[in-house]
Amino acid sequence: MDEATRTIDMGSDERVRRRDGSAVLRMTEVEAAELARAPSDPVTGEQADERMILNMGPAHPSTHGVLRLLLEMEGETVLRSKPVIGYLHTGMEKTGENLTFLQGPTNVTRMDYASPLFSELVFSLATEQLLGIEVPARATWIRMLMCELNRAASHLLFQATNGMDLGAVSMMIYGWREREEVLRFFEKVTGLRMNHNYIRPGGVAADLPDGWQDDIRHLLDIIPPRLDEYAVLLNNQPIFRARLQGVGVLEPAEALALSATGPILRATGYDWDLRRDEPYLAYDQVDFDVVVGTCGDAFDRFAVRLEEIRQSLHIVEQILDLLPGGDFRTQDKKVTPPPRARIDESMEALIHHFKIFTEGFHVPEGEVYAAVESPRGELGCYLVSDGGPKPYRMHIRGPSFANLQTLPHLMHGRLVADAVAVISSVDPIMGEVDR
Amino acid sequence: MSENDVSSDEHVAAPVASTTMSGQTVLHPVRDAYMATVESLRDGGYCTATDLTVVDYLTHPGRTDLPEGVEPERFEVVVGLFNHTRRERVRLRIQVPAADPTVPSLFDLFPGTEAMEREAYDLFGVCFDGHPDHSRILLPEDWTDHPLRKDEGIGAIPVQFKAASERR
DSSP, rough: HHHHOOOOOOOOOHHHHTTOSSSOOOOHHHOOOOOOOOBOOOTTOOOOSSSSEEEEEESOOGGGGOEEEEEEEETTTEEEEEEOOOTTTTOOHHHTTTHHHHHHHHHHHSSSSHHHHHHHHHHHHHHOOOOOOOOOHHHHHHHHHHHHHHHHHHHHHHHHHHHTTTTOOOHHHHHHHHHHHHHHHHHHSOOOSSOOOOEEETTTTTTOTTTTTHHHHHHHHHHHHHHHIIIIIIOOOOOHHHHHHSSSOHHHHHHTTTTTOTTTHTTTTOOOOOOHSSTTTGGSOOOOOOOEEEEEEEHHHHHHHHHHHHHHHHHHHHHHHHOOOOOBBBTTTTTTTTOHHHHHHHHHHHHHHHHHHOOOOOOSEEEEEEEEEEEEEEEEEEEEEEESEEEEEEEOHHHOOOGGGHHHHHHHTTTTHHHHHHHHHHHHOOHHOOO | OOOOOOOOOOSSSSSSEEETTEEEEEEOOOOHHHHHEEEEEEHHHHEEEEEEEEEEEETTTTTOOOOOOOOOEEEEEEEEEEEETTTTTEEEEEOTTSSEEEEEEOTTTTTTTHHHHHHHHHHOOOEEEEEETTTOSSSOOOOOOOTTSSSSSSSOOOOOOOOOSSOO
16 A cells, blocks of 8 residues: 555656556556656666556456456556456446336346346346335245245355355355256256246246145255355465455445445445335344444455355245245236136237237336335445336436445456456456446 | 426525336436535445446437426436435436436545446446546457447447557
8 A cells, every 4th residue: 555655756757647646557558558658768778657547358357258458567466456347348337328217127137147137136126116016925026036036046056156256266166066056956947047028017927836845855955065165165275364354344334435336335334224124025023134344355255255145045945934925927908918718719909919029018107216225235226217118318326336336446456366366256247237 | 207396305505396106216417516425425425436337318209207397408417325224216317418427536535436437437438537548448459439428239240350450
């Protein structure tokens, strides 16, 4: 930190201004390229400046996809940095304006590909608020069951990639193995391992299959003991601890100012979880703990996520007993197509079915913001409807997008090797960052 | 949406028109009162800016969810703030005319809006006065359009490949 803030005698005032010692590198690619060709002193031939701009990514294995970082380095020390994003930008918000509300979940589910059900959920909640419809209790509880399993799967993926980034390569295999067990259940319920399009406005796409309780009990039997194995493997492993403890420390006030949410905010010791503090679905009827850290370093972020898997499974265990009967989707005929059998005998039902899937249902004019606690933080959906069958504006507040802003602050003054641990501990999903 | 009243919230210094939409409080400050409103909300405990985005109302000019006295404009900057102690959200909708699409930046009050304002500029071309790094974030730096504007077609733009520079 001290090294970074000391003033450097560099000659040009412009360059001093640029390197003012703050954590965030704010310059364009062209400016960075200019700086990378650091001019040497014409008289002595020495480099006037020992700092350099290092490009990391977008194809670096530890950048979790296509995150690119511009790092201002002095030797091995990272001074300022800038996350460069947009490599996965496919204009999904624009696409969302051209799909009906019923087609919307197919689009948003591809944003955060590690926890697709949450995007579907937040889009459906926003649509339902605009429509003013109530979702049956069973649909709500199925949504909760699936989302908590998805949170566990997402955090298991984090455990795998975090271990891999830090050299605990066997952890990658284990995390992936347990995640696959959860995805197998998803495939049975939704037909797909990822990008399910399962949670839709009005309820869910299908009821849980026969024997789902046995599958859940199987998951509850095998995953918790394996979490204990993770703890044995990682928690007291000196290399793992040395690489995470005290690395990338964030204060609660900093996290709030930078709009960081989710495990990053909770790891700082700030007790905040939308599931408890702004209950949606039926989270006020289940018992779970909000996991918080103590010092906000990379190890806390790892430990918070590990414990959150247990809490998610604890919620799943309660849903097993509490899941109510009834419909899995609303019987509001405006939103839900008629049952298959009716289509065979009624022309009107056939037309109704056809209209819902071609034109879509019309949603009253208005605007609404819905938010859920995704594995990465507050996932929000801002929907504007002009009264037609397609959203006038569909904006997703991606938690990874906001969380990425903490990266320069976490890496500031640390070694470049710590950058890998820091990126991993922020756990950004680039599909959601770039949308 | 149902009630059009003038908010007398203790934390809002100037009277700001407010509405309620699906139980969510929406404030409609005029552009000049935007900063003062956000600042007083922040001092009143709204500790984090959760979201900032823009809506382009070009093809939907006759919207009915604005309170009386608020003149609809083409662009609308939408800011979401969250008060953690009172567990309350508030949403601000600021009308921004197409002729001068500029609003002050919230960076000094909420540093977390930095990336969101860059995104809003990138996709809508709304400028944020006082932003420390007013540049594109998702699209390439040499892109010329703002694709989420309603007068931008879909699939109409040929992909712009950049020539490889001679040396990095």
